[in-house]
Amino acid sequence: MLRAISLAEAFKYTAKPNPVVGALLVSKTGIISEGSHERFGENHAEINAINNARKLLGKSFNSFEDLTLVCTLEPCSHFGKTGPCAEAIAQIGIKKVIIGALDPNPLVAGKGIDLLIKNDVKVEVGLCQELVKEQNKFFFFKHEKMKPYVTVKIASSLDGKSHNKDGSSTWITCAESRNDVQNVRALYDAILTGGNTVIDDNPRMNARVNFEVNQPKKILLSKKNNFDMESNFFKNAEVTIIKETNIAKVINSIYELDHCSVLVEAGPRLVNAFLKTGLVDELIEYKSSEPLGKNGVNWFSKNTTIENLGFKLESTCKIKSDVKNIYKKC
Numbered sequence: 001m002l003r004a005i006s007l008a009e010a011f012k013y014t015a016k017p018n019p020v021v022g023a024l025l026v027s028k029t030g031i032i033s034e035g036s037h038e039r040f041g042e043n044h045a046e047i048n049a050i051n052n053a054r055k056l057l058g059k060s061f062n063s064f065e066d067l068t069l070v071c072t073l074e075p076c077s078h079f080g081k082t083g084p085c086a087e088a089i090a091q092i093g094i095k096k097v098i099i100g101a102l103d104p105n106p107l108v109a110g111k112g113i114d115l116l117i118k119n120d121v122k123v124e125v126g127l128c129q130e131l132v133k134e135q136n137k138f139f140f141f142k143h144e145k146m147k148p149y150v151t152v153k154i155a156s157s158l159d160g161k162s163h164n165k166d167g168s169s170t171w172i173t174c175a176e177s178r179n180d181v182q183n184v185r186a187l188y189d190a191i192l193t194g195g196n197t198v199i200d201d202n203p204r205m206n207a208r209v210n211f212e213v214n215q216p217k218k219i220l221l222s223k224k225n226n227f228d229m230e231s232n233f234f235k236n237a238e239v240t241i242i243k244e245t246n247i248a249k250v251i252n253s254i255y256e257l258d259h260c261s262v263l264v265e266a267g268p269r270l271v272n273a274f275l276k277t278g279l280v281d282e283l284i285e286y287k288s289s290e291p292l293g294k295n296g297v298n299w300f301s302k303n304t305t306i307e308n309l310g311f312k313l314e315s316t317c318k319i320k321s322d323v324k325n326i327y328k329k330c
């Protein structure tokens, strides 16, 4: 199971918003073949493990009943972008399946196991399930909590400011921190910002990393209609415009769009509106060592701190001259 979990891990940037899944076919003497769910929309892990066994053992190999399938997630039972894995497993004659965690997706949720058992396949569930859940933290969160995992990211000067009042542009944090943000973006299913940010900063808001990524979808929260569709935000990924002002409803719309996670990168007004709902799960603060001074706009009002917004510091690290603080909802 640990081998299957580590196989899956390699695809955490390309399988999303699907879970990462690894599978092995094993005989009494060892591993016969391996497979992973490599990219969103492509073959599931179990099918890749079966196809790889056929490649290795020859098309005529037909003794699947002697092999055990080990897979990190319950084999699916539904027709999605691909067919049901549980059916393919039973059909090919596999007699034993060892599963890490149950699939929390209501389309599957136990139906995969039922299908296997009905076809006389022996099933064991729960091996290393905590690791599988941790590995697919956003996927399990979304299905268990019926909401996406919401993270707010801010870049702050030493004196807690976001940007200059006069609109003059300046980088708050160092190039290395801004580069770290690219890696954070790459982990999320969606990135959300507001209309003013798109108009004032012309941000690209994609994940500029040197590895393959299923790029986060973009969400623009604004009542405006007059966006320049040639601006950077509208390039490189699908954009959904949400006109709703009630943030709880916005978060629900993101859930309905099937995103497991969303990264909010916006100005103080929208960031505070999100934080006030109590529906933000994580706050990432990049803090520079330089103050912005009285020309700066505060992230938070006078007596507000990240702690009294209901967050506690989980980790902190230095990025060159900046500090990166990760806060989790208490």
Ligand code: AOF
Pocket: 018, 019, 020, 021, 022, 036, 037, 040, 041, 042, 043, 044, 045, 046, 073, 074, 075, 076, 079, 080, 081, 082, 083, 085, 086, 103, 105, 108
């Ligand atoms: C599996 N094996 O490797 C994965 C599973 O749209 P589809 O067809 O790709 O289905 C996606 C859903 O299938 C996903 O939400 C999750 O419930 C399950 N993922 N299941 O048997 C796999 N990745």
Ligand code: ZN
Pocket: 044, 075, 076, 077, 083, 084, 085, 086
């Ligand atoms: Zn499947």
